[in-house]
Amino acid sequence: MRYAFGRFTYLLFILLAVTFLxxxxxxxxxxxxxxxxxxxxxxxxxxxxxNKRLGLDKPVLxxxxxxxxxxxxxxxxxxxSGNIPVAQLIRxxxxxxxxxxxxxxxxxxxxxxxxxxxxxxxxxxxVDQASSAxxxxxxxxxxFVLAVLLILIFGVNLGWLPTAGFVxxxxxxxxxxxxxxxxxxxxxxxxxxxYQRLLRSDMTATLREDYIAMAEAKGQSPTRILLRxxxxxxxxxxxxxxxxxxxxxxxxxxVVEVIFGLPGIGRLLINSIERRDVVVLQGxxxxxxxxYVALNGFVDILYGVLDPRVRRG
Amino acid sequence: xxxSSAAHLRDDDHALLRVEDLTVEFxxxxxxRVHAVSxxxxxxxxxxxxxxxxxxxxxxxxxxxxxxxxPPPTRGRVLYDGDDLAKMSKxxxxxxxxxxxxxxxxxxxxxxxxxxxxxxxxxxxxxxxTGDNKSRGRAxxxxxxxxxxxxxxxxxxxxxxxxxQCQRICIARALVLDPDLVICDEPVSALDVSVQAQILNLxxxxxxxxxxxxxxxxxxxxxxxxxxxxxxxxxxxxxxEIGPPEDLYDAPAHPYTAALxxxxxxxxxxxxxxxxxALTGELPSPLAPPSGCRFRTRCEYATERCTNEExxxxxxxxxQDHFVACHHPLxxxxxxxxx
Amino acid sequence: xxxxxxxxxxxxxxxxxxxxxxxxPRRPFKRHFRTAFLAxxxxxxxxxxxxxxxxxxLPIPESDAGGFGxxxxxxxxxxxxxxxxxxxxxxRLVYGARMSFLIAGASISLxxxxxxxxxxxxxxxxxxxETVVTAVADIILAFPGLVLLMVxxxxxxxxxRNLIFAITILQVPTFIRLARASTISVAxxxxxxxxxGSGAGTMRIAALEILxxxxxxxxxxxxxxxxxxxxxxGSLSFLGLGIQPPTPAWGSMIAAGRPQLVxxxxxxxxPAISLFATVLSFNALADARRDSGRPSRLIG
Numbered sequence: 001m002r003y004a005f006g007r008f009t010y011l012l013f014i015l016l017a018v019t020f021l022x023x024x025x026x027x028x029x030x031x032x033x034x035x036x037x038x039x040x041x042x043x044x045x046x047x048x049x050x051n052k053r054l055g056l057d058k059p060v061l062x063x064x065x066x067x068x069x070x071x072x073x074x075x076x077x078x079x080x081s082g083n084i085p086v087a088q089l090i091r092x093x094x095x096x097x098x099x100x101x102x103x104x105x106x107x108x109x110x111x112x113x114x115x116x117x118x119x120x121x122x123x124x125x126x127v128d129q130a131s132s133a134x135x136x137x138x139x140x141x142x143x144f145v146l147a148v149l150l151i152l153i154f155g156v157n158l159g160w161l162p163t164a165g166f167v168x169x170x171x172x173x174x175x176x177x178x179x180x181x182x183x184x185x186x187x188x189x190x191x192x193x194x195y196q197r198l199l200r201s202d203m204t205a206t207l208r209e210d211y212i213a214m215a216e217a218k219g220q221s222p223t224r225i226l227l228r229x230x231x232x233x234x235x236x237x238x239x240x241x242x243x244x245x246x247x248x249x250x251x252x253x254x255v256v257e258v259i260f261g262l263p264g265i266g267r268l269l270i271n272s273i274e275r276r277d278v279v280v281l282q283g284x285x286x287x288x289x290x291x292y293v294a295l296n297g298f299v300d301i302l303y304g305v306l307d308p309r310v311r312r313g
Numbered sequence: 314x315x316x317s318s319a320a321h322l323r324d325d326d327h328a329l330l331r332v333e334d335l336t337v338e339f340x341x342x343x344x345x346r347v348h349a350v351s352x353x354x355x356x357x358x359x360x361x362x363x364x365x366x367x368x369x370x371x372x373x374x375x376x377x378x379x380x381x382x383x384p385p386p387t388r389g390r391v392l393y394d395g396d397d398l399a400k401m402s403k404x405x406x407x408x409x410x411x412x413x414x415x416x417x418x419x420x421x422x423x424x425x426x427x428x429x430x431x432x433x434x435x436x437x438x439x440x441x442x443t444g445d446n447k448s449r450g451r452a453x454x455x456x457x458x459x460x461x462x463x464x465x466x467x468x469x470x471x472x473x474x475x476x477x478q479c480q481r482i483c484i485a486r487a488l489v490l491d492p493d494l495v496i497c498d499e500p501v502s503a504l505d506v507s508v509q510a511q512i513l514n515l516x517x518x519x520x521x522x523x524x525x526x527x528x529x530x531x532x533x534x535x536x537x538x539x540x541x542x543x544x545x546x547x548x549x550x551x552x553x554e555i556g557p558p559e560d561l562y563d564a565p566a567h568p569y570t571a572a573l574x575x576x577x578x579x580x581x582x583x584x585x586x587x588x589x590x591a592l593t594g595e596l597p598s599p600l601a602p603p604s605g606c607r608f609r610t611r612c613e614y615a616t617e618r619c620t621n622e623e624x625x626x627x628x629x630x631x632x633q634d635h636f637v638a639c640h641h642p643l644x645x646x647x648x649x650x651x652x
Numbered sequence: 653x654x655x656x657x658x659x660x661x662x663x664x665x666x667x668x669x670x671x672x673x674x675x676x677p678r679r680p681f682k683r684h685f686r687t688a689f690l691a692x693x694x695x696x697x698x699x700x701x702x703x704x705x706x707x708x709x710l711p712i713p714e715s716d717a718g719g720f721g722x723x724x725x726x727x728x729x730x731x732x733x734x735x736x737x738x739x740x741x742x743x744r745l746v747y748g749a750r751m752s753f754l755i756a757g758a759s760i761s762l763x764x765x766x767x768x769x770x771x772x773x774x775x776x777x778x779x780x781x782e783t784v785v786t787a788v789a790d791i792i793l794a795f796p797g798l799v800l801l802m803v804x805x806x807x808x809x810x811x812x813r814n815l816i817f818a819i820t821i822l823q824v825p826t827f828i829r830l831a832r833a834s835t836i837s838v839a840x841x842x843x844x845x846x847x848x849g850s851g852a853g854t855m856r857i858a859a860l861e862i863l864x865x866x867x868x869x870x871x872x873x874x875x876x877x878x879x880x881x882x883x884x885x886g887s888l889s890f891l892g893l894g895i896q897p898p899t900p901a902w903g904s905m906i907a908a909g910r911p912q913l914v915x916x917x918x919x920x921x922x923p924a925i926s927l928f929a930t931v932l933s934f935n936a937l938a939d940a941r942r943d944s945g946r947p948s949r950l951i952g
Contacts, residue, residue: 014790014791014794015794017791017794018791018794018795021791136932136935136936136939137932139935140879140928140931140932140935141928141931142882142883142886142887142927142928142931143887144886144887144890144903144906145886145906145924145927145928148906148910148913148920148924149924151913152913152917152920156913156914247796248796250796250799251796251797251798251799252798254798254799254802255798255887255890255891258891269799269802270802270891273802273803273806273893281803285799285800285803288796288799289794289795289796289799292794292795292796293794296794381849383845383848383849407851407853408851410849410850410851411850411851414849414850415845415846415849417842417845417846419842422841422842422843423842423843423846424843425843425861425864425865426865427864427865428860428864436847436850436852436860437850437851440850440851440852440856441851483846486846486850490850
């Protein structure tokens with residue numbers, strides 16, 4: 001437990017550093033913030049109004065403290081256009097992104113785990129070689145390329161799936177699935193390849209261990225050996241990897257959301273960039289950053305709790 | 314810490330190396346300390362071969378490394394040719410380094426896998442900028458031949474050689490700076506038996522040819538007997554017994570030495586089956602070594618005196634050079650005051 | 653040829669010098685396939701890099717010449733056809749490659765150099781620098797890279813210099829981490845001790861003993877990282893946040909070609925396939941580099 005506490009404090013420190021950087025982002029960058037936002041033709045009045053609104057006239061730490069205070073209570077400011085609370089915007093968009101991220105991870109595992117198990121069992125065989133080649137291809141294809149190709153094949157040529165638009169899961173399950181299939185595949189491909197390769201090489205190494213031969217000699221069935229004995233040790237590294245990749249998938253899903261027109265966090269981010277809506281931008285980036293750190297940290301702590309060696313090491 | 318007496322030290326003028334009250338301790342977290350070496354004292358005369366023997370964990374390897382200050386000992390003096398290495402500045406120490414070299418246990422990991430043999434042996438010369446490329450090349454060729462390797466090996470990498478050959482390369486590297494003292498830390502333990510003999514012979518040859526003084530660290534008693542002028546037995550960081558090999562092997566004075574000798578197999582199927590003086594118990598932890606005599610927890614002759622009072626090295630036996638640190642040695646001591 | 657595990661074998665009484673070290677393929681076919689594949693990868697990279705380097709000298713039109721054209725399929729008029737504005741696809745492909753390779757090459761080289769220097773120091777000399785460095789690395793790594801890049805590109809402008817700068821900063825921490833971990837494990841090996849015993853100084857040991865043993869792992873990773881940077885840069889230009897028009901970039905070509913996906917798919921496919929091939933090739937190289945560091949053994 002002391003380990004968890006130590007890691008937690010460290011993570012908190014990182015979180016603070018990250019959010020601090022985000023909220024002072026504008027000042028860190030060269031150039032007058034007002035020019036960046038409004039444009040070169042901003043006049044005195046506009047600059048002053050902007051600075052006041054964004055609190056840029058106050059000292060950095062004070063501003064950060066204020067922002068942090070608000071953020072902790074859930075107030076991330078309001079958008080420049082429409083004056084909608086940022087927190088609300090995020091809340092609206094979050095379910096879509098979560099569905100995309102979680103769905104893609106599940107899909108990736110659904111591909112990776114069975115094929116890795118079978119490949120390690122019959123290593124060198126057709127399934128092994130085919131899935132290795134596939135995995136290699138999958139980690140090499142950029143997700144936006146894959147997305148565009150999927151649209152070309154399934155959306156345009158075959159007309160099976162809609163090429164854009166999103167239907168919430170609460171409205172119509174089938175349509176929701178139809179609009180999410182391609183995006184999910186696009187985001188899942190990379191991680192699927194990574195997981196498959198890692199798990200396969202881990203399991204092949206484990207299968208060479210003496211205790212597996214022992215289990216075989218005892219007459220246990222291959223399925224039992226594979227699932228109970230061989231899979232176990234690899235679960236750790238796979239778990240950490242899933243945690244890390246889920247966090248990274250947040251970034252990846254941004255592009256996919258744009259391509260498929262899904263109203264998620266990624267789209268929100270792009271929109272705020274296009275509109276130069278700094279408040280929203282800061283809020284979203286901070287949210288993503290915090291989520292990322294929290295997820296990685298959670299995986300770290302979980303790993304430490306489950307594997308005693310990590311703690312003492 | 315009480316250190317062993319100086320009775321077994323010899324005339325200052327001829328001692329090339331003298332170690333006094335050498336102590337090496339490491340922190341082991343949470344305030345505990347590992348007492349690897351606890352106040353040992355001994356000397357080595359020029360041209361002598363001193364062997365340090367003992368079980369794994371007795372501190373012999375640590376002693377070897379402490380002598381070359383890698384890392385420096387916690388306490389004690391290491392007098393090389395009269396100068397205390399432990400007190401030297403970094404620059405002074407560097408200047409002395411070429412004169413004391415070390416050969417390690419694992420010949421393959423002692424060599425940088427990404428460099429050619431030629432460069433490996435050449436490197437010490439380059440560090441000291443000795444001569445130019447031509448003269449260095451000749452020196453390398455010469456030393457390679459001396460250790461029994463063909464100079465064409467210069468362009469090859471360590472993984473192309475066998476264990477025994479790698480050890481030859483390590484010996485070559487150690488000798489290229491023309492040292493006076495060479496510390497061999499288990500130099501043959503990682504090699505096949507047939508190769509061991511070759512390397513040991515090579516070491517003997519090199520000692521003759523280059524006038525070396527050797528400190529030979531090993532756990533293999535059979536190996537040690539043939540090469541040593543003097544043998545020192547260590548147990549749990551302390552020196553138990555020291556003397557010429559004939560005395561120690563044929564008439565050991567310390568119970569631990571006796572047990573070690575008994576445990577060593579004799580390569581003679583017709584030899585009578587001996588009654589082994591078995592060692593009882595387990596090796597105590599170096600985190601908390603026993604008080605008084607450290608061997609008492611496994612010794613059948615232990616008395617209360619052994620718990621309370623640490624034995625110092627005293628002369629023993631008929632010879633001049635045999636010393637033991639024991640309250641109840643197996644051989645008559647030459648000390649009239651002993652009980 | 654000596655086996656890799658000579659000491660262990662000696663302890664077991666095996667004369668390991670008799671067992672050769674061989675990388676046995678599962679089946680000969682697979683072995684040839686892999687080598688052929690690797691050759692293809694290298695070939696593609698050489699080709700595209702050559703084209704990129706020699707771009708100004710090649711007999712191809714300017715990448716933005718046209719302007720009033722119509723999309724033409726490959727082989728109709730030009731080798732690779734034209735895009736919807738009549739611009740020559742081949743020249744756009746080549747000039748886009750130029751940019752992408754510049755950005756990827758510069759940022760990875762920088763990240764590698766900085767990462768190795770700092771990581772080596774942190775791992776060998778350790779001390780306070782190490783703690784500071786690891787903490788800073790953790791903070792940088794705590795961010796989802798793409799997001800940060802988008803923000804920087806949007807707010808600061810997406811000049812090649814800015815892009816290189818930002819991408820380098822994002823890659824450096826992992827290089828530092830890898831270099832440090834490698835250094836720590838190498839520094840414990842006996843040949844480093846032997847070098848110290850010969851009187852070598854810290855700098856000398858770091859450069860001559862430790863660095864050569866750390867570099868292989870790092871170069872393997874650098875190749876994989878290059879592949880990733882290509883994807884990142886492609887994603888950015890796809891979103892319009894990367895290399896700005898009129899300079900062509902594969903990502904923006906793909907984005908621009910989307911409306912024409914049905915009528916003229918080659919506008920999207922040509923840069924898409926090129927990007928895929930490039931990333932694939934770098935990954936193949938990274939794999940090969942990594943495998944060559946560990947000789948496989950005959951077991952038993």
